Amino acid sequence: xxxxxxxxxxxxxxxxxxxxxxxxxxxxxxxxxxxxxxxxxxxxxxxxxxxxxxxxxxxxxxxxxxxxxxxxxxxxxxxxxxxxxxxxxxxxxxxxxxxxxxxxxxxxxxxxx
Amino acid sequence: xxxxxxxxxxxxxxxxxxxxxxxxxxxxxxxxxxxxxxxxxxxxxxxxxxxxxxxxxxxxxxxxxxxxxxxxxxxxxxxxxxxxxxxxxxxxxxxxxxxxxxxxxxxxxxxxx
Numbered sequence: 544x545x546x547x548x549x550x551x552x553x554x555x556x557x558x559x560x561x562x563x564x565x566x567x568x569x570x571x572x573x574x575x576x577x578x579x580x581x582x583x584x585x586x587x588x589x590x591x592x593x594x595x596x597x598x599x600x601x602x603x604x605x606x607x608x609x610x611x612x613x614x615x616x617x618x619x620x621x622x623x624x625x626x627x628x629x630x631x632x633x634x635x636x637x638x639x640x641x642x643x644x645x646x647x648x649x650x651x652x653x654x655x656x
Numbered sequence: 657x658x659x660x661x662x663x664x665x666x667x668x669x670x671x672x673x674x675x676x677x678x679x680x681x682x683x684x685x686x687x688x689x690x691x692x693x694x695x696x697x698x699x700x701x702x703x704x705x706x707x708x709x710x711x712x713x714x715x716x717x718x719x720x721x722x723x724x725x726x727x728x729x730x731x732x733x734x735x736x737x738x739x740x741x742x743x744x745x746x747x748x749x750x751x752x753x754x755x756x757x758x759x760x761x762x763x764x765x766x767x768x769x
Contacts, residue, residue, distance in 0.1 A: 547698070578759075585761035586699075586744065634698050644689065645746075645757065647698025 545569045549635050549648035557656055561623040564651045566635030567616055575618045576645065577603075577610055578634040586634070592618065593640075625655045659683070660747055660760035668766040672734055677763040679745035680727040686748050688721055688728045689757065693742040735767045 548567040556562055568575045577589040590600035590610040600610060607626070612618045622629055632652050636645040661680045669675055679688070687706045691699035703712050705721035705728060712719045716739075718731040732739055742764050746757040 586759040588757075588759075636698070644701035644704065645699075647700070649697050 545646075547635055547637050547646050547648035549633075549651050551651055552649065553652045553654075555654045555656065556625055558626055559624045560655075561621065562625050562629075562653060562655075564620045564633050564635075564653070566618040566620075566648060568618060568635070568637030569646055570616070572637035572639055572646070574638050574640065575612060576636045576638070577618070577620050578636065578647075580632045580634060580650070589620070589633075622653075625653075627655045629653060630655050660745055660758055662743075662745060662760035662763050664763060665761070666764045666766075668768060669735060671736055671767055671769050674731070674733050675735055675765070676729055676731045677743055677765070678727070678729050679760055681747060682726065683747070683749075684725050686725075688725070689746045689748070690719055690728070690730055691744040691746060693744060693762070694740075699742075699744055735765075737767045737769050740765060740767050 547569055550565045554562060574593045576591040578586045579589055580586045587602055589603045591598055592612050595612040607622055609621045618635060630653055632650040634647050634650045636647045638645045659681060663678045687704055689704045690702045692702055693699040703714055703719045705712055705719055708723045708725045710721045716733045720729050728745055742762045744759055744762045746759045748757055
């Protein structure tokens with residue numbers, strides 16, 4: 544059963560440190576999304592890629608967040624420097640075009656102290 | 657920005673009862689998806705509705721897409737403890753399902769035995 548894999552599952556870090564989250568999308572999916580989930584805001588779209596090209600990152604604080612897809616099997620989301628308000632669960636999802644479902648990973652729970 | 661409002665935000669009922677949760681917007685969506693999320697996991701797709709007025713059934717779950725494609729409802733008959741979870745609706749704009757879905761904040765559903 545194909546799955547989206549995210550690492551690490553949990554990350555605790557101090558304010559100011561760099562955080563890197565990784566995602567392996569489902570093989571053959573050409574679209575990759577990064578979402579952030581908090582109780583207050585729900586699921587917020589941060590960025591998405593199609594065929595490894597960034598299409599929209601308007602939901603991301605660009606001064607500290609960056610998202611890349613170095614190859615078709617790896618997507619990364621970096622925060623530098625991290626702040627306590629970045630504490631959330633970060634989800635990666637992959638999919639195909641046009642009305643097909645999104646497949647989510649199990650998320651990275653980030654805590655910044 | 658397309659917004660989806662879900663109601664109620666929280667719902668706790670006894671096993672065997674029926675319930676309906678709602679997903680409303682002032683925007684028109686090309687399709688709407690319902691996901692269920694359990695603690696520590698990512699959302700998992702339940703159903704996609706595409707046509708205005710469409711009704712889809714998944715065992716005890718009935719999903720309806722409004723005629724104007726602006727709203728949707730999920731009805732659960734004879735709820736069971738296994739139905740407990742966060743139910744999310746997500747709307748796809750003109751770009752289709754894999755073009756950055758807009759998620760509602762979800763309905764937290766607890767079914768008590």
